[in-house]
Amino acid sequence: MENTYTEGLFRFIESSPTAFHAVDKMREMLESQGYNRLLEGGKWNLKKGGRYYVSRNGSSLIAFRIPETGFCGFQIMASHSDSPCLKIKANPELTAEGAYVKLNVEKYGGMLCGTWFDRPLSAAGRLMVRDKDKTAMKLVNIDRDLLLIPSLAIHMNREANNGYKYNVQKDMLPLYGSCTDGTEMRFMELAAHEAGVEEENILGSDLYVYNRMPGSIWGAGGEFISIGRLDDLECVYASLRGFLNAAEGDSIPLHCVYDNEEVGSSTRQGAASTFLADTLFRICEAQGMNGEDYRRALAASMMVSADNAHAVHPNYPDKSCPSNRPVINQGIVIKFSGNHRYTSDAVSAALFRRICEMAEVPVQEFTNRSDMAGGSTLGNISSTQAAVKCVDIGLPQLAMHSSWETAGVKDLEYLIRAAEVFYESSIEESGFEEYQVFVGKNERKI
Numbered sequence: 521m522e523n524t525y526t527e528g529l530f531r532f533i534e535s536s537p538t539a540f541h542a543v544d545k546m547r548e549m550l551e552s553q554g555y556n557r558l559l560e561g562g563k564w565n566l567k568k569g570g571r572y573y574v575s576r577n578g579s580s581l582i583a584f585r586i587p588e589t590g591f592c593g594f595q596i597m598a599s600h601s602d603s604p605c606l607k608i609k610a611n612p613e614l615t616a617e618g619a620y621v622k623l624n625v626e627k628y629g630g631m632l633c634g635t636w637f638d639r640p641l642s643a644a645g646r647l648m649v650r651d652k653d654k655t656a657m658k659l660v661n662i663d664r665d666l667l668l669i670p671s672l673a674i675h676m677n678r679e680a681n682n683g684y685k686y687n688v689q690k691d692m693l694p695l696y697g698s699c700t701d702g703t704e705m706r707f708m709e710l711a712a713h714e715a716g717v718e719e720e721n722i723l724g725s726d727l728y729v730y731n732r733m734p735g736s737i738w739g740a741g742g743e744f745i746s747i748g749r750l751d752d753l754e755c756v757y758a759s760l761r762g763f764l765n766a767a768e769g770d771s772i773p774l775h776c777v778y779d780n781e782e783v784g785s786s787t788r789q790g791a792a793s794t795f796l797a798d799t800l801f802r803i804c805e806a807q808g809m810n811g812e813d814y815r816r817a818l819a820a821s822m823m824v825s826a827d828n829a830h831a832v833h834p835n836y837p838d839k840s841c842p843s844n845r846p847v848i849n850q851g852i853v854i855k856f857s858g859n860h861r862y863t864s865d866a867v868s869a870a871l872f873r874r875i876c877e878m879a880e881v882p883v884q885e886f887t888n889r890s891d892m893a894g895g896s897t898l899g900n901i902s903s904t905q906a907a908v909k910c911v912d913i914g915l916p917q918l919a920m921h922s923s924w925e926t927a928g929v930k931d932l933e934y935l936i937r938a939a940e941v942f943y944e945s946s947i948e949e950s951g952f953e954e955y956q957v958f959v960g961k962n963e964r965k966i
């Protein structure tokens with residue numbers, strides 16, 4: 521089963537070079553299982569037993585299903601569809617020495633710049649095009665080795681191995697082609713051709729550079745996996761697999777994927793937006809529930825904020841906390857922060873541990889070194905819109921924000937199993953700060 525899930529993850533990531541493609545792949549997987557698309561601008565007629573999904577901006581998505589009987593609350597697993605990369609600017613062609621054509625780019629998110637050099641790259645994203653009397657989105661993926669960022673030879677920078685501060689505008693412009701005879705397609709002309717549209721009909725674009733190297737299973741025992749965009753498409757895939765595998769419980773399960781986590785989440789499709797709160801409220805409204813019912817449902821709900829975690833590094837063990845040092849293939853990581861940059865606390869961590877016990881999945885802990893600042897993630901941002909119990913978790917990985925990241929074969933299956941049990945479960949506050957976790961159907965309904 522481990523390699524089955526790993527191969528599925530590789531197929532998912534390789535078909536998802538951008539957040540737009542990831543949402544489109546999820547749409548395809550959901551619709552194959554009978555999920556129906558909702559439009560935010562349309563009326564929601566939600567039926568008991570119905571399966572639904574809604575997207576925002578083409579880069580965020582929430583899928584859910586309505587139980588045949590009443591429900592207690594919501595079981596939400598949230599992850600994000602974006603990864604650090606290079607965004608292609610408008611009017612991208614730049615010439616150099618009358619011989620080369622480069623593309624003008626800028627950074628998206630906190631990328632490890634050095635990992636993007638000397639490897640096959642291409643471009644993908646979306647075009648907004650004029651389609652008769654409509655403006656429509658067209659996905660584009662130039663599915664071949666198209667670009668490369670060449671390193672400067674050591675002979676021309678003898679200090680290269682002593683550290684280098686990258687200037688994106690100078691050092692990281694990918695080589696696109698030559699201009700020896702002027703017959704090569706301009707970049708936007710090529711993008712239009714690949715999307716099957718006329719260039720003059722393009723009204724807007726969001727295009728990104730991506731690493732084309734396929735996924736690899738490696739190590740002495742085949743225990744490691746490496747591919748681009750593990751952060752956070754590994755959690756997206758595991759959440760979706762668990763969501764689709766899960767049997768019906770007493771809560772409404774939600775598979776929630778936001779965009780723009782890598783740049784702060786403060787967009788209409790990010791975790792700071794109303795996307796989740798709007799969806800939860802409309803579900804309750806469609807069930808004939810009032811404002812009090814909605815708030816009771818939130819009180820009986822839980823979110824798992826799933827965004828990969830740092831494993832202790834074999835060459836830099838000093839960069840990890842002395843006593844909380846996650847290791848690849850030893851289980852799901854619960855993330856803690858004294859200043860609440862992660863949402864995990866004693867209550868949410870305890871509830872998630874109970875779920876992992878039921879799933880027979882090991883758990884580890886992560887905290888940053890006390891003298892090193894860590895990043896925030898989806899949970900604490902999303903909680904400002906929908907205040908539910910929340911735990912921050914992830915799978916341990918190396919080289920986070922590299923164009924080529926590494927994680928473990930076993931951990932992927934652990935998260936899929938835990939997600940399945942989480943989506944089947946419901947949580948009852950049985951007394952003052954006393955909780956029970958139920959899996960499957962029972963008689964407690966709003």
